[in-house]
Amino acid sequence: MQQHAASPLTDYIEYSPADMLERSEHFYTEIKRRHSIRQFSERAVSRQVIENCIRAAGTAPNGANHQPWHFVAIQSPEVKLQIRQQAEQHEQGFYAGRAGEEWLEALKPLGTDADKPFLQHAPWLIAIFSQKTSGVDTTNKHSNYYVHESVGIATGFLINALHYAGLVTLTHTPKPMSFLSKICQRPDNERPFMLLVVGYPAADASVPQHALTKKPLHEILTVL
Numbered sequence: 001m002q003q004h005a006a007s008p009l010t011d012y013i014e015y016s017p018a019d020m021l022e023r024s025e026h027f028y029t030e031i032k033r034r035h036s037i038r039q040f041s042e043r044a045v046s047r048q049v050i051e052n053c054i055r056a057a058g059t060a061p062n063g064a065n066h067q068p069w070h071f072v073a074i075q076s077p078e079v080k081l082q083i084r085q086q087a088e089q090h091e092q093g094f095y096a097g098r099a100g101e102e103w104l105e106a107l108k109p110l111g112t113d114a115d116k117p118f119l120q121h122a123p124w125l126i127a128i129f130s131q132k133t134s135g136v137d138t139t140n141k142h143s144n145y146y147v148h149e150s151v152g153i154a155t156g157f158l159i160n161a162l163h164y165a166g167l168v169t170l171t172h173t174p175k176p177m178s179f180l181s182k183i184c185q186r187p188d189n190e191r192p193f194m195l196l197v198v199g200y201p202a203a204d205a206s207v208p209q210h211a212l213t214k215k216p217l218h219e220i221l222t223v224l
Contacts, residue, residue: 031160036211037168038112039202040122047075049165050124050198057158063145068134069154069193072127072184077120079183083195084119086179087172091116094175109210118170122199127180128155129190141189151193162198168205170197 015023054071062068074080091114095104119125130151133141144150155171162169177192186192 031163032214034159034163035168035207036170037201037205037207038118038170039205040118040168040170040197041200041202042121042123043200045123045167045199047073049167050126053158053161053165054126056161057154060150060154060157062150062153063147066131066134066142066144067150068131068144068147069151070129070131070186070190071158072129072186074125074127074184075123080120080122080125082183083125083180084116086183087116087119087174087195088114090174090176090179110208116172118197119172119195121202122170122197124198126158126196126198127184128158128193128196129181129184129186130193131190133189148193155194155196158196162196167198168201171195172197 050073054073057071058067058069074083095114097104099107128151130147131144132147133143159169159171172195174195177195180186180192180195181190
């Protein structure tokens with residue numbers, strides 16, 4: 001490696017092989033309880049919990065440490081209503097045929113349609129934006145690198161943090177999502193990446209049986 005300013009690694013914790021195995025099994029047991037939920041309670045969630053989870057997302061690995069993301073946490077009923085109205089307007093065209101027959105057929109087992117009440121009922125929406133330029137020093141507009149990969153990893157961190165905190169989530173990506181930039185008042189160098197719906201599950205929340213089927217390990221893993 002080339003010479004560079006660096007700090008010693010002081011916070012790494014090494015576990016015994018037995019502990020590593022136990023921890024990996026425990027994490028799998030925990031994370032497989034995470035489900036995409038479409039029925040949300042209106043029960044309030046602390047802003048501090050949301051902020052802590054976004055802090056965790058901000059630790060994700062990313063290109064050149066430029067951290068090319070911005071999160072907009074939305075609890076305002078008025079703003080959530082605007083987002084629902086705009087999203088449903090676009091979704092109506094999607095389900096009316098713009099998506100194409102194959103895509104709509106793939107969605108049938110999930111029971112989704114153009115009606116998105118969760119965008120209004122959930123206590124929080126988190127709009128995630130990717131930044132084409134920024135850099136670590138936000139006063140300089142340097143190019144960012146591996147933007148989609150970086151923001152995707154940060155989003156994964158955020159979903160996991162919210163699950164760990166005891167909340168449920170839904171990833172929502174209405175097409176197009178440009179209306180989010182206007183509603184959230186984001187600058188031209190940012191693009192909407194995803195809308196995350198966050199809260200407690202409603203009392204009658206359910207999970208589509210189709211979504212519970214996961215590929216077995218031998219289909220998703222190759223060891224060389």
